Amino acid sequence: MKLSASQxxxxxxxxGIATRATPTARxxxxxxxxxxxxxxxxxxxxxxxxxxxxxxxxxxEGPRVDSSFDAVTYAWDGDTWxxxxxxxxxxxxxxxxxxxxxAAQLCIPSSGGKSxxxxxxTHGNSFDKRYWDAEVEPENYNYxxxxxxxxxxxxxxxxxxxxxxxxxxxxxxxxxxxxLEILRGVTEMARSGDISRLAARQIxxxxxxxxxxxxxxxxxxxxxxxxxxAKYPDLTDGSILTGFIxxxxxxxxxxxxxxxxxxxxAFPEEFGHLGSGYICPGAKYNLHNSFFGGGDFxxxxxxYGWKIKQPSTVGEGRSAIALLGLTAHNYTKPLQFFLAEFDxxxxxxxxxxxxxxxxxxxxxxxNNPVVEVHIQPKTAxxxxxxxxxxxxxxxxxxFFGRNGL
Ligand SMILES: *[C@@H]1O[C@H](CO)[C@@H](O)[C@H](O)[C@H]1NC(C)=O
Ligand SMILES: *[C@@H]1O[C@H](CO)[C@@H](O)[C@H](O)[C@H]1NC(C)=O
Ligand SMILES: *[C@@H]1O[C@H](CO)[C@@H](O)[C@H](O)[C@H]1NC(C)=O
Ligand SMILES: *[C@@H]1O[C@H](CO)[C@@H](O)[C@H](O)[C@H]1NC(C)=O
Ligand SMILES: *[C@@H]1O[C@H](CO)[C@@H](O)[C@H](O)[C@H]1NC(C)=O
Ligand SMILES: *[C@@H]1O[C@H](CO)[C@@H](O)[C@H](O)[C@H]1NC(C)=O
Numbered sequence: 001m002k003l004s005a006s007q008x009x010x011x012x013x014x015x016g017i018a019t020r021a022t023p024t025a026r027x028x029x030x031x032x033x034x035x036x037x038x039x040x041x042x043x044x045x046x047x048x049x050x051x052x053x054x055x056x057x058x059x060x061e062g063p064r065v066d067s068s069f070d071a072v073t074y075a076w077d078g079d080t081w082x083x084x085x086x087x088x089x090x091x092x093x094x095x096x097x098x099x100x101x102x103a104a105q106l107c108i109p110s111s112g113g114k115s116x117x118x119x120x121x122t123h124g125n126s127f128d129k130r131y132w133d134a135e136v137e138p139e140n141y142n143y144x145x146x147x148x149x150x151x152x153x154x155x156x157x158x159x160x161x162x163x164x165x166x167x168x169x170x171x172x173x174x175x176x177x178x179x180l181e182i183l184r185g186v187t188e189m190a191r192s193g194d195i196s197r198l199a200a201r202q203i204x205x206x207x208x209x210x211x212x213x214x215x216x217x218x219x220x221x222x223x224x225x226x227x228x229x230a231k232y233p234d235l236t237d238g239s240i241l242t243g244f245i246x247x248x249x250x251x252x253x254x255x256x257x258x259x260x261x262x263x264x265x266a267f268p269e270e271f272g273h274l275g276s277g278y279i280c281p282g283a284k285y286n287l288h289n290s291f292f293g294g295g296d297f298x299x300x301x302x303x304y305g306w307k308i309k310q311p312s313t314v315g316e317g318r319s320a321i322a323l324l325g326l327t328a329h330n331y332t333k334p335l336q337f338f339l340a341e342f343d344x345x346x347x348x349x350x351x352x353x354x355x356x357x358x359x360x361x362x363x364x365x366x367n368n369p370v371v372e373v374h375i376q377p378k379t380a381x382x383x384x385x386x387x388x389x390x391x392x393x394x395x396x397x398x399f400f401g402r403n404g405l
Contacts, residue, residue, distance in 0.1 A: 041110025112151025124219025170277025
């Protein structure tokens, strides 16, 4: 498939254990320990995983970002028509053979027939795993709460470069191939029982034996998940890719709209420790444009989104090309693209007619009987932070349910 550069850039240890003898149920807004129990009896625990990675990253041409001034140059460099061919920017490869510390969380429902199904959720750019775990009005926005109430177990993690995970070189290391290997690594650890053994030391419940593993992504996390379907199709039993689909209508000027600045320069208190190439929307209204614009949302949730914002890296934007459009001949499990109706980064503000499902089936998933699209009404790119987010979650769980998951 032919893709323009902007389409390719779609951005898209501790202790403290709650025991059954002395139940210390904490609401999700007061998480002072590594393990807690929600009102509904869901048990959660957070931990750090060491994930070994062996990946082939790309050497990519393009300007460095050492200042917010450079960040504007970077956006123009990516957005102009003359820079449209991302393939020509690949100048070689780099082997990355190392291990990363990844911050993760596992939640297990108190009851429900699906606790043996583990959802593995990968967030997108500008956020960390809290994208799935809103602390404001959790009954209206928190995906983990909805998933556990629907009976699923769920694993979330901070992608490399955000939250509590390692923050290595933003150009050569934090790239799509390495992040795909991290997703593969955590999935293999979940499948082998390593994650359950780790969690069992911290969580006061009998962990279910996971028998099925499904993947949910948002935006860049969906690009990574689509890479998993193409390269490691046997590792998943079904997937939902939110905020991502390959289509010819990706906007041409999205990097400019995102208003990136150098994270350490724009937000020295939050991100002063981050190096060159770590970029972040410079103002709340940049986040508004890319994640909320056109959607039906409560302005105080935009404030919350801004409060939990995270940086992304120049390397991950440029390296998405390594995974986009890979054919997934061997992926035959159910797949749903879950699109926000008014998604700006993905569909230029209108996803309804933006994609060609027949072409996607033929070129990317030729052997897959179940590839569907759902359009979530009145939402923009950051759909978990919109009104009726829970209506969308129900739709996702119905899709899994229809397919025996
Ligand atoms: C890493 O991958 C390369 C290429 O697939 C392989 O040659 C090499 O042996 C691997 N190294 C390790 C330590 O797994
Ligand atoms: C991009 O450049 C590569 C390498 O020069 C070429 O093979 C490819 O056809 C170009 N793609 C487009 C869309 O022009
Ligand atoms: C508890 O879970 C049930 C379904 O399992 C749900 O109907 C109810 O709303 C949940 N309550 C809370 C506080 O999450
Ligand atoms: C797909 O399956 C074929 C036949 O089993 C196998 O040769 C090939 O390596 C598989 N490809 C991937 C990416 O798993
Ligand atoms: C969608 O793709 C199919 C297969 O490539 C093609 O036959 C069809 O004309 C396309 N539809 C539109 C509306 O472009
Ligand atoms: C909420 O989302 C569901 C699932 O997509 C949809 O059926 C319903 O119409 C939506 N409700 C509103 C008020 O938009």
